[in-house]
Amino acid sequence: PQDIYRVLGEPAMRWREADGGERLAYPRGPMGFQTWMVRTDATGKVISVENVMDMAHFARIQPGMDQDEVLRILGPSFPGWTIYFKARDELVWEWRYCDVWSEPARFSVLFDGSSRRVRTTLSQPERLSQPWGRGDRREWCSR
Template identity: 55%
Template sequence: MRAAAYLLTAILLAACATGGDLASANLGIADIEQRMGQPVMRWHDADGGETLVYPEGPQGYRTWFVRSDASGRIIARQNVLAGEQFAKIQPQMSEEEVLRLLGPPVPHWTIYYKARDELVWEWRYCNDWNEPARFNVMFDGTTRRVRSTYAASEDLRGIHGFSRFLGWCGR
């Protein structure tokens, strides 16, 4: 009986460490900030709620959007670095619109190509085949509007660091 209690406690602690189901835990914004720290970005939504943005960093594969309702209660947590979010990026979107879909890109992977007058933002994510991959959004350098996007696994792009350890790209 005691072993079962320890196992249940371990499972619950693991769920908390990975975010668990925050919406059903009846948590507020202050609870999330206490658990996860200050968000990298935040904004108020049209419905009166708020979105908090937590990227895992350049070696991480996820950026978490934690959304609250108008009363400050957490209603959703979503990893936005995924195919369904990438598909929402359309030509002529502004930088702000992209940030509100994907969160901030990895700063030291952002590059401007003067010859093409093109700004490229890049995110690391785990693709559908459980491989480390990169997603790029290319902006017109003058208008700062989306020109196109590009996604490929790190192996296909010739990036070989940690990508050799595919087990690190778990979901």
């Protein structure tokens, strides 16, 4: 892992895997469009490096999952966008990514506030949160 640390720095999160390896999360931000998940084997050799901010990884988030399971798939969300809705007893975590149309978008995981388990997820382009759909930011995803 020393080579990984030299190139990417300290991970934002890390988990020990059953096989003795590690899973290391490297979100690029703040509010970046990528989170790199690095897997190593028990000897520290890199097995895989992948950007987990895509629909294939989002589809793995299912109702009933706990927060640690979500973190192991997507890494940490941006803390500034974490919000708790008291009336619904709902906690929302949000990640930023570039969607399949190369537009900045947000993926949200909605947790039951009491059980801390996933209720549902949703995804939408950022421009939809702007008045009348303004704010085309496609150039941000083409960099």
